[in-house]
Amino acid sequence: MGLRTFDREDIEPLAVGAWILGTGGGGSPYFSYLNLRRLYEQGASVQVLDPADLADDDLVAVVSNQGAPLVGQERLSDPDFAAKPVRMMEDYLGRKFRAVMSVEIGGGNAFQPFLVAAVTGLPVVDADAMGRAFPEAQMTSFAIHDLSMFPLTLADIRDNEVIVTRAASWKWMERISRKVCTEVGSIAATCKAPRRGREVKDCAILHSVTKAVSIGKVVLAARSRHEDPVAAVLEAEGGRLIFKGKIVDLERRATGGFLRGEARVEGLDDHRGRSLRLAFQNEFAVGWVDGEPRIMTPDLICVLDSVSGEAVGTETLRYGQRVTVIVLPAPPVLLTPKGLEHVGPRAFGYDLDFRSVFEGAAQ
Amino acid sequence: MRRIGIDVGGTNTDAVLVTESGVVQAVKTPTTEDVTGGVLKALQDLVAAAGEGLGRIDAVMLGTTHFTNAVVQRRGLVKxxxxxxxxxxxxxxxxxxxxxxxxxxxxxxxxxxxxxxxxxxxxxxxxxxxxxxxxxxxxxxxxxxxxxxxxxxxxxxxxxxxxxxxxxxxxxxxxxxxxxxxxxxxxxxxxxxxxxxxxxxLSDLAGRTTRAFKEAMHDSGIEAPLYLTQNDGTVMRAEFAEAFPVYSFASGPTNSMRGAAYLTGLDEAMVADVGGTTTDVGHLRRGFPREANSAVEIGGVRTLFRMPDLLSIGLGGGTLVEPEPLAIGPQSTGYRLQEDALVFGGGRLTMTDIAVAAGLAQIGDPAPVARLDRALVAAAVARSAEMVAEAVDRMKVDAMPLPLIAVGGGAFLVPERIDGISKVVRVEHQAVANAVGAAIAQVSGEVDQIFSETSREAALDAARRLAEDRALRAGADAASLSTVEVEDLPIAYLPGHSLRVRVRVVGDIA
CATH class of the missing domain: 3.40.50 (Rossmann fold)
Structure with missing residues (x-):
């Protein structure tokens, strides 16, 4: 274990896998992927640290690129900018970080610690705080474990720097940091509340970087062998194929900062004659097969292109698309009663008791 | 309406004369390496074939893969x-x-x-x-x-x-x-x-090419405005195309599908366009091809253009056939079909030769293919029919049966019966559907913009007005404008109910 070098050949699989773990949200990793590829071409190299090798007292930076994915398509991700709030936090604390990790492995934020690492030389911890993507700060394993939510540093591409020294709750921290982020153009680099090594080992979702890379490798390998990449992911990750079909109706609206909406998928092949209603709030949240709630958060609801196995985001769903909906197991901490309070169907406004598709399954 | 539609394909350059009563005249000539030579020849052939019936032409609409090919083959590009x-x-x-x-x-x-x-x-x-x-x-x-x-x-x-x-x-x-x-x-x-x-x-090549096209028109005695087709199935004036050659990228498949819709009068159908090298299968909805989802790469470069959702397989009239063991394509004679195929006196076995031997098509001289092994011919016909059927099945997203329109110079390779297809429709002039699609093209205006602090209705309305304005500037007749696409996408994490609106409006040429 210990430190290992993150291979150049793992960059693309990380992008493919992280986008799938984004469960429809988290923003496309494309630009961050380009950045990391370019940094490697210029000679950078990133070390990955197994969380078990953190000392209890080590200080870990938890980073994210916060904001609207659409703004990220014009104001492109930037490694120096990603590292700025980490340096701010070190200055504020008067202590150096031992390593850096992502708050969210799903989507573009999987790459944020890698960009910071390539610039600062810090290693990336093989862990995150969601095991997927979620829209808000209180939807993390750290919040579920009631860890402290402050301080937080936030940097803008201009010379604006903000430190939130205290917040009354995770939700308050989300509100305040979101407000600042909006003011600077709905995109900002942040460094969340620093974590001790002990906290990471006890409260983070462990080995999620490895998981994302391995999912990406499975997809790419299947694609290059002209085999079914969706089947390959299901087999490698112990997932469930829920529905295969085409999108016949689509409706979206933005309320309360979320991209909410529904897609209706009509069955093809084995699912011919059946129908899936899929509701999303940035990420896919709940799915009803023939009117019955069948799949729900925090289980990972992933919509993949039926042919390429590439993830389809809630912003990129389109009429006529041929998709396969699969479910991957959620990290156990999200399935605890406390976890479900934070990220279960009721946290998203659905009056449903959580029921996993893996419940009662043979182990 | 009296228009000439021209399509410059990888193998053939087609030209048609279209009026209110339909396709009046159609000619086909091999594409030349300089592209404009083939265009001139096609125009001259059309003028000769139409004779007195040519009349006064309102417009010439030309579809070409010239600029796409220039990027793909890295030719004619300036620093x-x-x-x-x-x-x-x-x-x-x-x-x-x-x-x-x-x-x-x-x-x-x-x-x-x-x-x-x-x-x-x-x-x-x-x-x-x-x-x-x-x-x-x-x-x-x-x-x-x-x-x-x-x-x-x-x-x-x-x-x-x-x-x-x-x-x-x-x-x-x-x-x-x-x-x-x-x-x-x-x-x-x-x-x-x-x-x-x-x-x-592409600016230098675009200028030279449109000038050459205009000269070809002039040399054929045709004085009319020249339009080039773009990827959304509409056209732009040559002067505009000279400034924006990228809009012509991948217009060929769209033209062919639009032409198929016009020739058959069908708005909801599957289309198989069999060319010299490939067969493109797509889906017509409301007379326009369903668009693809992913970012489109041209010569390996990501762009923001939308293309029709097409499945392309390596099967066409020029596709080479290996007899032992039987293998069809993906190699093709391309534009050398008329020199290389057996029925044209060449030495290579192509799908056109197979079709002639099987009695599916009458092209060239049947004598050289008469001695082909009958079992080989039957097996090749069956294999190519399977290839088409499989592609159609993958592209069809409706459960109910749809008609399939077979177009393109190699349409004879589409079998009569396919599962999930109500009927295979073949029409006169199907071999020049691309050129017909170009001839009937309209002009369009498009908007993609974010609106904040306004109602959805007001945003859609503002976007529609902007798109209409652009269509008018592109030469549309105000009375004929209609909205063919509206997409509004609320944006997560932006304040003030931000909405991204995309509107596309089309109209007839004024």
Missing amino acids: TAALRIGLPASAALPPFVDWPRDLAARVDGGVYMIEGGHEYDGRPLVPFDRGAMRDVAKRIADSEVRAVGLAAIFSPLNAACESEAAEILREEAPDVVVTQSHDLGRIGLLERENATLLNAC
């Missing part, structure tokens, strides 16, 4: 300077960052990045650095480079920086050709910038 306005943002991913190395090496004429650009809500990102802009303009004026691609952050929402930069370039380097990214629309800096740079590097 282009990339000028991006948006520092301090986006600096880590400079222009050309995701281009294939060989293409970047050929096109990259210097990268310049200066401060400026806007926010999603139209506020300036930082003040536009006019001093730096003037310095850059002077450096470009002193360089060898004569084409510039200009892109500013969020320019589709506020084009002020690009317009001002272009003005400064005109003052300092008046002989430089400038493409501004906001003219190519769509949010997504890197993809929009890529399209802008491709457009700029």
